[in-house]
Structure formats: C-alpha cells, structure tokens
Amino acid sequence: MTWPTTRFAGIVLRRSAVALLAPFLVLGLAACATTGRPANAAVFTDQGPADEVRIGYFANVTHAPALVADVEGYFADALGDDTTITFTTFNAGPAAIEALRGGSIDIAYLGPNPAITGYVTTNGSLLRIIAGAASGGAQLVVAPSITDVADLAGTQIATPQRGGTQDVAARAYLAKHGLSTDLRGGGDVDLVPTTNAQTLQLFTDGQIDGAWLPEPWASRLVLEAGAHVLVDEADLWPDGDFVTTTIVATQEFLGEHPDTVRAVLEAHVKAVDWIDEHPDDAAVVINDALAEKAGKALRADVLARSLSSLTFTVDPLASTLDDLFTHGLDAGTTELPLGIPPDGVLDGIYDLRLLDAVLDAHGEPPVDSAGLGKE
Known part of the structure; x- marks a missing residue:
C-alpha cells in the first residue's frame, strides 16, 4: 500500500551520523457549526505586538525547531523585550488542541490530525496552520x-x-x-x-x-x-514525504497580533535553517534541550537514528492534508455531522501569508497551501 504523493522544497536533516494522558474525545461538527464550511480567514486588525505570546510544543525530536528556537533564544530575540513568552510542553496533539480551545496557549507545534480535528470541530473558527516543522520520523x-x-x-x-x-x-x-x-x-x-x-x-x-x-x-x-x-x-x-509536525495559531491571536506571529515564524525559520546548516551542533543542542525539557538526554545512537529519519522543513506539505483528513474520517477519530459532505471542509485551514513574507525576506521561495488557504 502507498499513500498519496507530495513534493516540497524544504530544509533537510538526514544524517545518520548525527546524532511525550488524557483520552481524546471524538468531536462532531454539530455542536459547533451549522454549515460544515469554514469561517472566514483571519483578518489582520494590526493591534500591534502582543504583551504575551503562549507557545506550546512537545519535548520531542519531532519538534526540534521549537526546542532549538526556545533554548537558543531565537524566539526571545525575534519578539523583543516588550513581549513575554510563556512555553508549555505537551505529550500529544489532542491535549494541545484542548489548550488552544481553552485559551491557555496561542500558538502550538502539533501533528496534522489534531490540527484537522481542531479546525473542523469549530467550523474553522479556532485555528489556522501557519507553517510546517517536520516530516517523517x-x-x-x-x-x-x-x-x-x-x-x-x-x-x-x-x-x-x-x-x-x-x-x-x-x-x-x-x-x-x-x-x-x-x-x-x-x-x-x-x-x-x-x-x-x-x-x-x-x-x-x-x-x-x-x-x-x-x-x-x-x-x-x-x-x-x-x-x-x-x-x-x-x-x-x-518519495517518503508526509507532514509530521505543523505550527498552528488561534485565529483570534493571528488576526489581532500578526506582527507577533510573524516574529515567531522568523525564529522558527531561523531554527530550521540553523539545524540544516549545523547538523552536528544541532544534535548536541537538541539533546541538551531534551535533557532540560523532558528530564533526560537521549543515548547517542538513539538520537542519531531518530534524526536520520526526520526532515525539518517550514513547508507544511499541504498536498498531503486531504489524505490525512480522509484517514481520520475512515478511522472514526474525525467525525462530520450527518448530511455534511467532506468536500471543502478543510478550505481555509492554511494561512501562510506571514510565513511567505518571512521567506521572501530571506530570499526563499513561498510555500504552497494546495488550494486550502491563504498564501
């Protein structure tokens, strides 16, 4: 069996030498929507930089760009002294979605299926995918x-x-x-x-x-x-390409504080570039960050094997998302209300405008939303 194809121009780390429970409730759209179609895309109201941004991620190798941007101070440097950064670590994506839903975090690194569920169960009002972070692993x-x-x-x-x-x-x-x-x-x-x-x-x-x-x-x-x-x-x-980690922002925060979101993405792009350019140093930084955030460093052979199977990229691999959505529907972990067809439900899930602006400033090409959002 194979699953559908995608290609991307991303940042790659494939060096074999380089060397985290609450039950998830399946939620239907019926409680949150009447049309089964997404809410409007975020409107940038430009309220200026946020006083605080709350970022969630996993203390996991698949979230290495977040680990690096945190411990190396990239987030702090990009956001400046006027914005307080609060970090929360999670063990799995559904818990992070509940934190976004509950208003305790603004931006999260998480897997695509929880992001899909968070989107469709709120008729698109909760979040947007704003970047990719990892493939594989x-x-x-x-x-x-x-x-x-x-x-x-x-x-x-x-x-x-x-x-x-x-x-x-x-x-x-x-x-x-x-x-x-x-x-x-x-x-x-x-x-x-x-x-x-x-x-x-x-x-x-x-x-x-x-x-x-x-x-x-x-x-x-x-x-x-x-x-x-x-x-x-x-x-x-x-081609072995499938999305493992994305970055999402709540639509509210994205609309009200686009400058802050852009700064977060600046730090993220910097972290991905640095990992790609300094794989040996990156392995050390990632392991030190895991020791700090997860309480234990990895054995060298475990770290090397883990990193060799991962590709770190800011591209969210949007062309794979429809198929991941179908997998969730087939598995029963994503549900649509009776009478709502799946076609078009993911329309608008991506908002890549800020990422593309950051990439353009770095002289890098834009990424593709595969027709599922703003870019």
Missing part, C-alpha cells in the same frame, strides 16, 4: 515474533493518544490490511492510548506487542528494548 515497531501485518491480529499496540497523528496512521494502515480497530478498545488489533514513556516500559515488560510512535520513541524501543520495524510510515508515501 514515525514507525510501527513490534516484538521480534511479529514479522508480517497478519501477525498483528490479536495484539495490543500502543499509540501516543487516541486521535493523535500516529493513532490515525495506525488505524488507517490496519484498516487497509483488513484488520479492525475500535475507538473503545478491542477489534482485531487493540490500539491502546499510552504515554510514550509508559509505552517503552510496557513493551520492555512484555505487556504490549508494539507501538506506532514518533521519534525518538520508535528508536528507543528498537535500540533499548529489542523491537524491530514492521512499518516505516515514510514507505507508505511516495
């Missing part, structure tokens, strides 16, 4: 006794959080191979929402049979617990 790793997809029948497989990007990918893949899953547990394969650290221990103890995980956790199960790769998600996409 997700695998289904399993016990040595499992050598074929058919062997997964009757197993327990962990994913970071129900409705998260890896959870949706796992459900879509299993369904394509005739294996059922159930959002309440059970099915041919029992997908168990589990925090990544617990997943490692449960696998080590023989309590689960494998997991569909982002880096560095896939590498940790392989190198520290004896798992092997059954599915590298990159192999499911032509």
Whole structure:
C-alpha cells in the first residue's frame, strides 16, 4: 500500500551520523457549526505586538525547531523585550488542541490530525496552520515474533493518544490490511492510548506487542528494548514525504497580533535553517534541550537514528492534508455531522501569508497551501 504523493522544497536533516494522558474525545461538527464550511480567514486588525505570546510544543525530536528556537533564544530575540513568552510542553496533539480551545496557549507545534480535528470541530473558527516543522520520523515497531501485518491480529499496540497523528496512521494502515480497530478498545488489533514513556516500559515488560510512535520513541524501543520495524510510515508515501509536525495559531491571536506571529515564524525559520546548516551542533543542542525539557538526554545512537529519519522543513506539505483528513474520517477519530459532505471542509485551514513574507525576506521561495488557504 502507498499513500498519496507530495513534493516540497524544504530544509533537510538526514544524517545518520548525527546524532511525550488524557483520552481524546471524538468531536462532531454539530455542536459547533451549522454549515460544515469554514469561517472566514483571519483578518489582520494590526493591534500591534502582543504583551504575551503562549507557545506550546512537545519535548520531542519531532519538534526540534521549537526546542532549538526556545533554548537558543531565537524566539526571545525575534519578539523583543516588550513581549513575554510563556512555553508549555505537551505529550500529544489532542491535549494541545484542548489548550488552544481553552485559551491557555496561542500558538502550538502539533501533528496534522489534531490540527484537522481542531479546525473542523469549530467550523474553522479556532485555528489556522501557519507553517510546517517536520516530516517523517514515525514507525510501527513490534516484538521480534511479529514479522508480517497478519501477525498483528490479536495484539495490543500502543499509540501516543487516541486521535493523535500516529493513532490515525495506525488505524488507517490496519484498516487497509483488513484488520479492525475500535475507538473503545478491542477489534482485531487493540490500539491502546499510552504515554510514550509508559509505552517503552510496557513493551520492555512484555505487556504490549508494539507501538506506532514518533521519534525518538520508535528508536528507543528498537535500540533499548529489542523491537524491530514492521512499518516505516515514510514507505507508505511516495518519495517518503508526509507532514509530521505543523505550527498552528488561534485565529483570534493571528488576526489581532500578526506582527507577533510573524516574529515567531522568523525564529522558527531561523531554527530550521540553523539545524540544516549545523547538523552536528544541532544534535548536541537538541539533546541538551531534551535533557532540560523532558528530564533526560537521549543515548547517542538513539538520537542519531531518530534524526536520520526526520526532515525539518517550514513547508507544511499541504498536498498531503486531504489524505490525512480522509484517514481520520475512515478511522472514526474525525467525525462530520450527518448530511455534511467532506468536500471543502478543510478550505481555509492554511494561512501562510506571514510565513511567505518571512521567506521572501530571506530570499526563499513561498510555500504552497494546495488550494486550502491563504498564501
């Protein structure tokens, strides 16, 4: 099986030597919308720089640009002394979406499927995707006794959080191979929402049979617990390109404080460029940041393996989003109300105008919204 194709001109880190639970409730549009079509795009009201910007990200290798921009002071430098920055770390995307929904953060690095759910369940009023951050770095790793997809029948497989990007990918893949899953547990394969650290221990103890995980956790199960790769998600996409991490902003904050959002994106672009240009130094900075933010640095071999499977890019790979949306619909983690067709529901989810302005200032080409937003 392959999943649809996309190409992008991004910032790449592929150097093999270089060397984070609440249950997710599936929400329908019915409580939030009547038309099933997105709200208008953010109107920049230019209220000036925000007094505070609250940024959320995961203390994870897949969020390396956020880690670098935080610990290296890129966010602080771009935003200046007049804007206070508050950082919050999350274990999975659905929790970050709830924080955006609850008004406790303004901008978040997260996976595409939670971003889709946050968008469609609010009829487009909650957020916009404003940039990409990473592609790749997700695998289904399993016990040595499992050598074929058919062997997964009757197993327990962990994913970071129900409705998260890896959870949706796992459900879509299993369904394509005739294996059922159930959002309440059970099915041919029992997908168990589990925090990544617990997943490692449960696998080590023989309590689960494998997991569909982002880096560095896939590498940790392989190198520290004896798992092997059954599915590298990159192999499911032509050219191996699929979106893993995006940046979203609430529509309210984006509309009221475009200068602040642009400054955040300036720092993000700088971090991605620096990672690409200084891969050896980047590995050290990323590991030091993980030690600070997650409480423990990675083994050198784990870090090297993790980074070798990731591409860091500001391009959000918009051409893959419709297919990820379909995967969520098919998996049951994204729901539309009765009578609302999926066509057009994602229209407007991207607002790449500020990113493109930053890229233009750097002499870099604009990125593509694939017809799903402003650019």
